[in-house]
Amino acid sequence: MVFQGPFTREASTEMSAFLKHLETEDNIKVWFNNKGWHALVSFLNVAHNAVLRASLREASSPEEHGITVISQPLNLTKEQLSEITVLTTSVDAAVAICVIFAMSFIPASFVLYLIQERVSQAKHLQFVSGVSPTTYWLTSFLWDMMNYAVSAALVVSIFIGFQKKAYTSPDNLPALVALLLLYGWAVIPMMYPASFLFDVPSTAYVALACANLFIGINSSAITFVLELFENNQTLLRFNAMLRKLLIIFPHFCLGRGLIDLALSQAVTDVYARFGEEHSSSPFQWELIGKNLAAMAAEGVVYFLLTLLIQHQFFFRRWTTEPATEPIDNEDDDVAEERQRIIGGGTKTDILRLNELTKIYPGASSPAVDRLCVGVRPGEVGGPQAPLHAEAAPACISSPLKQS
Numbered sequence: 001m002v003f004q005g006p007f008t009r010e011a012s013t014e015m016s017a018f019l020k021h022l023e024t025e026d027n028i029k030v031w032f033n034n035k036g037w038h039a040l041v042s043f044l045n046v047a048h049n050a051v052l053r054a055s056l057r058e059a060s061s062p063e064e065h066g067i068t069v070i071s072q073p074l075n076l077t078k079e080q081l082s083e084i085t086v087l088t089t090s091v092d093a094a095v096a097i098c099v100i101f102a103m104s105f106i107p108a109s110f111v112l113y114l115i116q117e118r119v120s121q122a123k124h125l126q127f128v129s130g131v132s133p134t135t136y137w138l139t140s141f142l143w144d145m146m147n148y149a150v151s152a153a154l155v156v157s158i159f160i161g162f163q164k165k166a167y168t169s170p171d172n173l174p175a176l177v178a179l180l181l182l183y184g185w186a187v188i189p190m191m192y193p194a195s196f197l198f199d200v201p202s203t204a205y206v207a208l209a210c211a212n213l214f215i216g217i218n219s220s221a222i223t224f225v226l227e228l229f230e231n232n233q234t235l236l237r238f239n240a241m242l243r244k245l246l247i248i249f250p251h252f253c254l255g256r257g258l259i260d261l262a263l264s265q266a267v268t269d270v271y272a273r274f275g276e277e278h279s280s281s282p283f284q285w286e287l288i289g290k291n292l293a294a295m296a297a298e299g300v301v302y303f304l305l306t307l308l309i310q311h312q313f314f315f316r317r318w319t320t321e322p323a324t325e326p327i328d329n330e331d332d333d334v335a336e337e338r339q340r341i342i343g344g345g346t347k348t349d350i351l352r353l354n355e356l357t358k359i360y361p362g363a364s365s366p367a368v369d370r371l372c373v374g375v376r377p378g379e380v381g382g383p384q385a386p387l388h389a390e391a392a393p394a395c396i397s398s399p400l401k402q403s
Contacts, residue, residue: 038071045069092166092262093224097217099155100255103180104212106151107187108205110144114195115204133310141188141303148184155180166265167258175282179257182295186250187212189302193309216251223252224259250298253291260287327370341372349374 028051032043045067053062117123126136156177159167167176191208198204223246226239246252261282271278283289330338341354351374358368 041069041071093259095164096220096255096258096262099258100216100220100251101213102155103183103254104216104251105209106148107191108208108212110188111191111195111204111208112201114140114192115198115201118195119199133307137192137303137306137310144188145184148188149181152180152184166262169265171279172261172265172282175261175288178292179254179288182292183250183254186295186298186302189299189306190250192302192306196309212251215249216255219246219249219252220255220259223256247290247294248298250295253295257288257291337374338372341374349376351375
Protein backbone atom coordinates (compact mmCIF):
# COMPACT_ATOMS: atom_id res chain seq x y z
CA MET A 1 0.00 0.00 0.00
CA VAL A 2 1.58 3.31 -1.07
CA PHE A 3 0.50 6.70 0.30
CA GLN A 4 0.94 9.90 -1.67
CA GLY A 5 0.49 12.32 1.23
CA PRO A 6 2.97 15.01 2.37
CA PHE A 7 4.09 12.99 5.40
CA THR A 8 5.05 10.06 3.20
CA ARG A 9 7.14 12.21 0.90
CA GLU A 10 8.91 13.86 3.85
CA ALA A 11 9.67 10.50 5.48
CA SER A 12 11.11 9.16 2.23
CA THR A 13 13.43 12.14 1.93
CA GLU A 14 14.71 11.78 5.51
CA MET A 15 15.19 8.01 5.15
CA SER A 16 17.28 8.52 2.01
CA ALA A 17 19.53 10.99 3.79
CA PHE A 18 19.83 8.62 6.80
CA LEU A 19 20.88 5.67 4.65
CA LYS A 20 23.53 7.75 2.90
CA HIS A 21 25.21 8.55 6.23
CA LEU A 22 25.23 4.83 7.18
CA GLU A 23 27.58 3.96 4.33
CA THR A 24 31.27 3.90 5.22
CA GLU A 25 34.34 3.58 3.04
CA ASP A 26 36.72 2.27 5.75
CA ASN A 27 36.38 -1.30 7.04
CA ILE A 28 38.50 -3.27 9.51
CA LYS A 29 38.61 -7.05 9.31
CA VAL A 30 40.14 -8.95 12.24
CA TRP A 31 41.32 -12.56 11.86
CA PHE A 32 41.86 -14.67 14.97
CA ASN A 33 42.52 -18.27 15.93
CA ASN A 34 39.48 -19.58 17.76
CA LYS A 35 41.41 -22.41 19.46
CA GLY A 36 42.34 -20.02 22.26
CA TRP A 37 39.59 -18.87 24.60
CA HIS A 38 41.11 -15.37 24.80
CA ALA A 39 41.81 -14.94 21.07
CA LEU A 40 38.61 -13.11 20.08
CA VAL A 41 38.81 -10.51 22.86
CA SER A 42 42.55 -9.95 22.45
CA PHE A 43 42.56 -9.40 18.69
CA LEU A 44 39.44 -7.22 18.82
CA ASN A 45 41.07 -5.05 21.48
CA VAL A 46 44.16 -4.67 19.27
CA ALA A 47 41.90 -3.42 16.44
CA HIS A 48 40.17 -0.93 18.77
CA ASN A 49 43.52 0.41 19.94
CA ALA A 50 44.61 0.84 16.32
CA VAL A 51 41.47 2.87 15.54
CA LEU A 52 41.89 4.95 18.69
CA ARG A 53 45.53 5.82 18.07
CA ALA A 54 44.87 6.56 14.40
CA SER A 55 42.23 9.12 15.40
CA LEU A 56 44.47 11.03 17.81
CA ARG A 57 45.70 14.52 17.11
CA GLU A 58 49.18 14.97 15.75
CA ALA A 59 50.41 16.43 19.03
CA SER A 60 49.21 13.41 21.04
CA SER A 61 51.48 10.47 21.77
CA PRO A 62 49.97 7.08 20.80
CA GLU A 63 51.85 5.35 23.64
CA GLU A 64 49.90 7.34 26.20
CA HIS A 65 46.51 6.26 24.92
CA GLY A 66 45.07 2.77 24.84
CA ILE A 67 42.24 0.49 25.85
CA THR A 68 42.77 -2.28 28.39
CA VAL A 69 40.30 -5.16 28.37
CA ILE A 70 39.97 -7.82 31.10
CA SER A 71 38.06 -10.99 30.28
CA GLN A 72 36.52 -13.00 33.10
CA PRO A 73 35.25 -16.28 31.55
CA LEU A 74 32.53 -18.36 33.13
CA ASN A 75 33.70 -21.44 34.99
CA LEU A 76 32.64 -24.81 33.66
CA THR A 77 30.18 -26.64 35.85
CA LYS A 78 30.87 -30.07 37.30
CA GLU A 79 28.46 -31.62 34.81
CA GLN A 80 30.27 -30.00 31.87
CA LEU A 81 33.66 -31.20 33.10
CA SER A 82 32.29 -34.71 33.64
CA GLU A 83 30.82 -34.74 30.14
CA ILE A 84 34.14 -33.70 28.62
CA THR A 85 35.96 -36.37 30.62
CA VAL A 86 33.53 -39.12 29.60
CA LEU A 87 33.70 -38.17 25.92
CA THR A 88 37.49 -38.16 26.06
CA THR A 89 37.74 -41.58 27.72
CA SER A 90 35.08 -43.35 25.66
CA VAL A 91 37.62 -44.50 23.08
CA ASP A 92 40.17 -45.47 25.73
CA ALA A 93 37.53 -47.51 27.56
CA ALA A 94 36.89 -49.44 24.35
CA VAL A 95 40.64 -50.06 24.07
CA ALA A 96 40.63 -51.47 27.61
CA ILE A 97 37.83 -53.87 26.66
CA CYS A 98 39.87 -55.05 23.67
CA VAL A 99 42.88 -55.72 25.91
CA ILE A 100 40.71 -57.81 28.24
CA PHE A 101 39.38 -59.72 25.23
CA ALA A 102 42.90 -60.62 24.10
CA MET A 103 44.17 -61.41 27.59
CA SER A 104 41.31 -63.83 28.25
CA PHE A 105 42.58 -66.45 25.80
CA ILE A 106 46.24 -66.50 26.84
CA PRO A 107 45.88 -67.85 30.41
CA ALA A 108 43.24 -70.37 29.30
CA SER A 109 45.76 -71.95 26.92
CA PHE A 110 48.18 -72.78 29.74
CA VAL A 111 45.83 -75.43 31.14
CA LEU A 112 45.88 -77.60 28.00
CA TYR A 113 49.17 -79.33 28.71
CA LEU A 114 48.37 -79.74 32.40
CA ILE A 115 45.17 -81.61 31.58
CA GLN A 116 46.97 -83.72 28.99
CA GLU A 117 49.63 -84.69 31.54
CA ARG A 118 47.02 -85.61 34.13
CA VAL A 119 44.90 -87.69 31.74
CA SER A 120 47.90 -89.52 30.27
CA GLN A 121 49.28 -90.17 33.77
CA ALA A 122 52.48 -88.31 32.90
CA LYS A 123 52.06 -86.13 35.98
CA HIS A 124 51.52 -89.20 38.16
CA LEU A 125 54.69 -90.72 36.73
CA GLN A 126 56.64 -87.62 37.73
CA PHE A 127 55.28 -87.80 41.27
CA VAL A 128 56.18 -91.49 41.50
CA SER A 129 59.68 -90.65 40.27
CA GLY A 130 60.19 -88.32 43.21
CA VAL A 131 59.02 -84.91 41.95
CA SER A 132 57.13 -83.10 44.71
CA PRO A 133 53.80 -81.40 43.88
CA THR A 134 55.22 -78.04 44.94
CA THR A 135 58.12 -78.38 42.51
CA TYR A 136 55.81 -79.52 39.72
CA TRP A 137 53.41 -76.60 40.04
CA LEU A 138 56.13 -74.05 40.70
CA THR A 139 58.04 -74.96 37.55
CA SER A 140 54.80 -74.95 35.55
CA PHE A 141 54.00 -71.48 36.85
CA LEU A 142 57.46 -70.12 36.04
CA TRP A 143 57.31 -71.48 32.50
CA ASP A 144 53.80 -70.12 31.93
CA MET A 145 54.81 -66.75 33.36
CA MET A 146 57.74 -66.54 30.94
CA ASN A 147 55.44 -67.23 28.00
CA TYR A 148 52.90 -64.72 29.27
CA ALA A 149 55.59 -62.04 29.61
CA VAL A 150 56.18 -62.25 25.85
CA SER A 151 52.50 -61.51 25.16
CA ALA A 152 52.48 -58.67 27.69
CA ALA A 153 55.56 -57.14 26.03
CA LEU A 154 53.78 -57.22 22.67
CA VAL A 155 50.78 -55.40 24.15
CA VAL A 156 52.99 -52.68 25.59
CA SER A 157 54.84 -52.36 22.26
CA ILE A 158 51.56 -51.85 20.40
CA PHE A 159 50.51 -49.10 22.80
CA ILE A 160 53.86 -47.38 22.40
CA GLY A 161 53.75 -47.74 18.62
CA PHE A 162 50.32 -46.07 18.37
CA GLN A 163 51.23 -43.42 20.98
CA LYS A 164 48.23 -43.95 23.24
CA LYS A 165 48.88 -41.14 25.67
CA ALA A 166 46.50 -42.53 28.27
CA TYR A 167 48.74 -45.59 28.66
CA THR A 168 52.18 -44.52 27.41
CA SER A 169 52.72 -41.18 29.15
CA PRO A 170 55.77 -41.07 31.45
CA ASP A 171 53.54 -41.50 34.51
CA ASN A 172 51.16 -44.13 33.12
CA LEU A 173 53.57 -46.46 31.28
CA PRO A 174 55.01 -48.03 34.47
CA ALA A 175 51.45 -48.48 35.74
CA LEU A 176 50.48 -50.26 32.50
CA VAL A 177 53.42 -52.66 32.80
CA ALA A 178 52.60 -53.36 36.45
CA LEU A 179 48.95 -54.09 35.61
CA LEU A 180 49.83 -56.55 32.85
CA LEU A 181 52.51 -58.40 34.84
CA LEU A 182 50.45 -58.71 38.01
CA TYR A 183 47.47 -59.84 35.95
CA GLY A 184 49.55 -62.75 34.70
CA TRP A 185 50.79 -63.39 38.25
CA ALA A 186 47.19 -63.72 39.48
CA VAL A 187 45.25 -65.23 36.58
CA ILE A 188 47.64 -68.08 35.73
CA PRO A 189 47.34 -69.76 39.18
CA MET A 190 43.61 -69.07 38.99
CA MET A 191 43.39 -71.34 35.93
CA TYR A 192 45.30 -74.23 37.54
CA PRO A 193 42.45 -75.62 39.71
CA ALA A 194 40.37 -75.99 36.54
CA SER A 195 42.85 -78.61 35.29
CA PHE A 196 41.33 -81.04 37.82
CA LEU A 197 37.80 -80.54 36.46
CA PHE A 198 38.26 -81.35 32.76
CA ASP A 199 39.45 -84.42 30.89
CA VAL A 200 39.35 -82.94 27.36
CA PRO A 201 41.83 -80.06 26.82
CA SER A 202 39.84 -78.39 24.03
CA THR A 203 36.70 -78.31 26.16
CA ALA A 204 38.64 -76.76 29.02
CA TYR A 205 40.12 -74.10 26.72
CA VAL A 206 36.74 -72.99 25.38
CA ALA A 207 35.09 -73.00 28.81
CA LEU A 208 37.86 -71.06 30.54
CA ALA A 209 38.20 -68.53 27.71
CA CYS A 210 34.46 -67.84 27.77
CA ALA A 211 34.51 -67.50 31.56
CA ASN A 212 37.41 -65.04 31.39
CA LEU A 213 35.64 -62.99 28.73
CA PHE A 214 32.37 -62.92 30.66
CA ILE A 215 33.97 -61.85 33.92
CA GLY A 216 36.42 -59.32 32.49
CA ILE A 217 34.25 -57.50 29.94
CA ASN A 218 30.97 -57.44 31.86
CA SER A 219 32.44 -56.39 35.19
CA SER A 220 34.50 -53.55 33.72
CA ALA A 221 31.72 -52.29 31.44
CA ILE A 222 29.02 -52.40 34.13
CA THR A 223 31.03 -50.43 36.67
CA PHE A 224 32.01 -47.86 34.02
CA VAL A 225 28.40 -47.32 32.92
CA LEU A 226 27.14 -47.01 36.49
CA GLU A 227 29.60 -44.18 37.11
CA LEU A 228 27.80 -42.09 34.48
CA PHE A 229 24.74 -41.76 36.73
CA GLU A 230 26.31 -39.16 39.01
CA ASN A 231 22.99 -37.78 40.23
CA ASN A 232 21.69 -41.15 41.43
CA GLN A 233 23.23 -41.82 44.82
CA THR A 234 21.66 -45.28 45.05
CA LEU A 235 23.41 -46.46 41.88
CA LEU A 236 26.68 -44.90 43.00
CA ARG A 237 26.56 -46.76 46.32
CA PHE A 238 25.70 -49.98 44.51
CA ASN A 239 28.60 -49.42 42.11
CA ALA A 240 31.02 -48.87 45.00
CA MET A 241 29.89 -52.11 46.65
CA LEU A 242 30.09 -53.97 43.34
CA ARG A 243 33.67 -52.82 42.76
CA LYS A 244 34.68 -54.12 46.19
CA LEU A 245 33.18 -57.53 45.42
CA LEU A 246 34.60 -57.86 41.89
CA ILE A 247 38.14 -57.08 42.97
CA ILE A 248 38.66 -60.79 43.72
CA PHE A 249 38.86 -61.39 39.95
CA PRO A 250 42.13 -60.47 38.18
CA HIS A 251 40.17 -59.77 34.98
CA PHE A 252 38.25 -56.96 36.67
CA CYS A 253 41.42 -55.56 38.25
CA LEU A 254 43.08 -55.32 34.83
CA GLY A 255 40.10 -53.87 32.95
CA ARG A 256 39.12 -51.43 35.66
CA GLY A 257 42.74 -50.38 36.11
CA LEU A 258 43.08 -49.55 32.40
CA ILE A 259 39.86 -47.52 32.49
CA ASP A 260 41.00 -45.63 35.59
CA LEU A 261 44.29 -44.80 33.86
CA ALA A 262 42.34 -43.35 30.93
CA LEU A 263 40.08 -41.33 33.25
CA SER A 264 43.06 -39.93 35.13
CA GLN A 265 44.76 -38.88 31.89
CA ALA A 266 41.52 -37.30 30.63
CA VAL A 267 41.21 -35.17 33.77
CA THR A 268 44.84 -34.09 33.38
CA ASP A 269 44.19 -33.08 29.75
CA VAL A 270 41.09 -31.06 30.70
CA TYR A 271 43.05 -29.08 33.27
CA ALA A 272 45.84 -28.54 30.74
CA ARG A 273 43.39 -26.91 28.33
CA PHE A 274 42.86 -24.16 30.89
CA GLY A 275 46.53 -23.77 31.72
CA GLU A 276 46.26 -25.70 34.97
CA GLU A 277 48.74 -28.42 35.94
CA HIS A 278 47.00 -31.41 37.49
CA SER A 279 48.92 -34.64 37.77
CA SER A 280 48.45 -37.51 40.20
CA SER A 281 50.38 -40.73 40.60
CA PRO A 282 48.51 -43.66 39.02
CA PHE A 283 49.81 -45.91 41.82
CA GLN A 284 47.59 -44.18 44.37
CA TRP A 285 45.29 -46.51 46.30
CA GLU A 286 42.14 -44.93 44.85
CA LEU A 287 43.36 -45.31 41.26
CA ILE A 288 45.07 -48.63 40.54
CA GLY A 289 46.89 -49.17 43.83
CA LYS A 290 44.17 -51.39 45.26
CA ASN A 291 43.99 -53.36 42.00
CA LEU A 292 47.72 -54.08 42.06
CA ALA A 293 47.62 -55.12 45.72
CA ALA A 294 44.62 -57.37 45.11
CA MET A 295 46.26 -59.16 42.16
CA ALA A 296 49.50 -59.62 44.12
CA ALA A 297 47.55 -61.35 46.91
CA GLU A 298 45.36 -63.34 44.52
CA GLY A 299 48.38 -64.94 42.87
CA VAL A 300 49.54 -66.38 46.20
CA VAL A 301 46.05 -67.46 47.26
CA TYR A 302 45.22 -69.25 44.01
CA PHE A 303 48.60 -71.01 43.95
CA LEU A 304 48.12 -72.26 47.52
CA LEU A 305 44.61 -73.39 46.56
CA THR A 306 46.09 -75.45 43.73
CA LEU A 307 48.53 -77.14 46.10
CA LEU A 308 45.75 -77.91 48.59
CA ILE A 309 43.67 -79.51 45.84
CA GLN A 310 46.68 -81.50 44.67
CA HIS A 311 47.20 -82.84 48.21
CA GLN A 312 43.43 -83.58 48.47
CA PHE A 313 43.12 -81.36 51.51
CA PHE A 314 39.43 -80.66 50.97
CA PHE A 315 38.53 -84.27 50.16
CA ARG A 316 40.10 -85.66 53.31
CA ARG A 317 37.72 -83.63 55.45
CA TRP A 318 34.76 -85.43 53.90
CA THR A 319 36.19 -88.94 53.85
CA THR A 320 37.37 -91.13 56.70
CA GLU A 321 40.01 -93.79 56.52
CA PRO A 322 38.92 -97.24 57.65
CA ALA A 323 40.11 -98.30 61.05
CA THR A 324 43.30 -100.32 60.88
CA GLU A 325 43.13 -103.64 62.63
CA PRO A 326 46.14 -105.50 64.01
CA ILE A 327 47.62 -107.91 61.51
CA ASP A 328 47.18 -111.48 62.74
CA ASN A 329 48.53 -114.77 61.45
CA GLU A 330 51.41 -113.08 59.68
CA ASP A 331 54.26 -115.28 58.52
CA ASP A 332 57.49 -114.99 60.40
CA ASP A 333 59.54 -113.85 57.41
CA VAL A 334 56.89 -111.24 56.52
CA ALA A 335 56.82 -109.95 60.09
CA GLU A 336 60.60 -109.85 60.16
CA GLU A 337 60.67 -107.86 56.92
CA ARG A 338 58.08 -105.43 58.30
CA GLN A 339 60.14 -104.80 61.41
CA ARG A 340 63.24 -104.25 59.28
CA ILE A 341 61.46 -101.69 57.10
CA ILE A 342 59.82 -99.84 59.99
CA GLY A 343 62.99 -99.96 62.08
CA GLY A 344 65.04 -98.18 59.43
CA GLY A 345 67.25 -101.02 58.31
CA THR A 346 66.84 -100.16 54.64
CA LYS A 347 69.79 -97.87 54.01
CA THR A 348 71.23 -100.13 51.33
CA ASP A 349 67.89 -101.07 49.70
CA ILE A 350 67.33 -99.91 46.16
CA LEU A 351 63.52 -100.25 46.51
CA ARG A 352 61.45 -99.79 49.64
CA LEU A 353 57.69 -100.01 50.27
CA ASN A 354 56.63 -98.81 53.71
CA GLU A 355 53.09 -99.89 54.70
CA LEU A 356 51.71 -99.56 51.17
CA THR A 357 47.88 -99.62 51.26
CA LYS A 358 45.31 -99.57 48.46
CA ILE A 359 41.56 -99.27 48.99
CA TYR A 360 39.30 -99.26 45.92
CA PRO A 361 36.19 -97.06 45.93
CA GLY A 362 33.20 -98.83 47.44
CA ALA A 363 35.28 -101.57 49.05
CA SER A 364 35.10 -102.23 52.78
CA SER A 365 38.52 -103.84 53.10
CA PRO A 366 41.85 -102.83 51.57
CA ALA A 367 43.12 -104.66 48.52
CA VAL A 368 46.67 -104.13 49.73
CA ASP A 369 47.05 -103.85 53.49
CA ARG A 370 50.19 -102.16 54.86
CA LEU A 371 52.67 -103.91 52.62
CA CYS A 372 56.29 -103.58 53.74
CA VAL A 373 59.12 -104.84 51.58
CA GLY A 374 62.62 -103.82 50.60
CA VAL A 375 64.75 -105.01 47.71
CA ARG A 376 68.49 -105.14 48.27
CA PRO A 377 71.11 -104.84 45.54
CA GLY A 378 71.40 -108.10 43.63
CA GLU A 379 67.83 -109.24 44.47
CA VAL A 380 64.68 -109.50 42.36
CA GLY A 381 61.39 -108.88 44.16
CA GLY A 382 57.75 -109.15 43.17
CA PRO A 383 54.36 -109.25 44.95
CA GLN A 384 52.45 -112.51 45.35
CA ALA A 385 48.67 -112.42 45.06
CA PRO A 386 46.73 -113.80 48.05
CA LEU A 387 44.89 -117.10 47.68
CA HIS A 388 41.83 -115.99 49.66
CA ALA A 389 39.40 -113.09 49.52
CA GLU A 390 40.90 -111.22 52.43
CA ALA A 391 43.86 -109.10 51.52
CA ALA A 392 47.16 -110.18 52.96
CA PRO A 393 50.58 -108.63 52.47
CA ALA A 394 53.06 -110.92 50.83
CA CYS A 395 56.25 -110.61 48.89
CA ILE A 396 58.67 -112.92 47.19
CA SER A 397 62.30 -111.85 47.15
CA SER A 398 65.10 -113.97 45.79
CA PRO A 399 68.77 -113.33 45.13
CA LEU A 400 69.76 -112.41 41.59
CA LYS A 401 71.86 -115.16 40.11
CA GLN A 402 75.17 -114.07 38.75
CA SER A 403 76.42 -115.86 35.64
